[in-house]
Amino acid sequence: MSNPAFxxxxxxxxxxxxxxAPEKHEFIDGFVYPLHAQAGASRQHVRLTVRIVSMLEELAVARGCRAYVSDMKLRADGWRNFFYPDVMVCCDPDEAAQDFETDSCLIVEVLSGTAAAHDRTGKLAAYTKLPSPQTYLLVEQNERRIYAYAKADGEWVLTEYEDGIIPLPCLETGLDVGRVYGGLVG
Structure with a gap:
């Protein structure tokens, strides 16, 4: 795709x-943007993403859900936006013919570089408008801190975790912050 954003x-x-396309692009309000990670994610970003999805995969399958890493698109806001979350869990019926998901109960973004601002603002706004997400996690890669946005009584509540267990209602369990960062960040 040449000059797709224009x-x-x-x-x-x-x-x-x-x-x-040989590279991934996100679709926002009719415009196409190359992913910020085209040059390659950092080693820390990849290791955290793999750690999280590996922790979630068995839990997801046990509940009839699917865990995805960054190659699966999430359709947001009708047909206006398509994103590639770092990790997501979907528990709706599987539509194998589609190359995107529409109902994710858990979305995780590992923060990095210039993409962090978009994850904290644009994606936060898009993801929290969706009816299905119950939890949106923003994972710092250079410090031990996870920002957990959780839907409670129709409102989104932010809690910061440096340790402990982050509740994941759609999987009826929690994510252990110590296990996420163990051996990766002090």
């Missing part, structure tokens, strides 16, 4: 082009 397109056109 041409407005439909979601259907984006999906068709994305299937053939």
């Amino acid at each position: 041409k407005r397109m439909t979601a259907e056109e984006y999906l068709r082009r994305e299937r053939e």
Whole structure:
């Protein structure tokens, strides 16, 4: 895709082009943006992402859910936005014919570089408008801190964790902060 950010397109056109593209792009209000991680994520980012998805995979499967790492798109706000979360868990019926998910109960972004601001603002706004997410986690990669946005009585509440267990209602369990960072961050 040459200069994709400068041409407005439909979601259907984006999906068709994305299937053939050598690199991943996100779709926001009709415009296509290359992912910030095109040059490659840091070693710490990758290790944290793998650690989290490996902790969630068995729990997800046991409850009839699916855990994904950053290659699966999440459709947000109708057909207006498509994102590639670092990790997500989906518990709705599996639509194997689709190359994206629409109902994620848990979304995780590992914060890094210039993408961190978008994860904290634009993606936060898009993800918290969706009806299905119960938890949105922002994971620091250079310090032991996870920001957990949890839906409680229809409102989103932020709690910061440096230790302890983060409740994950859709998996009926919690995520141990110590295990997430063990051996990676002091």
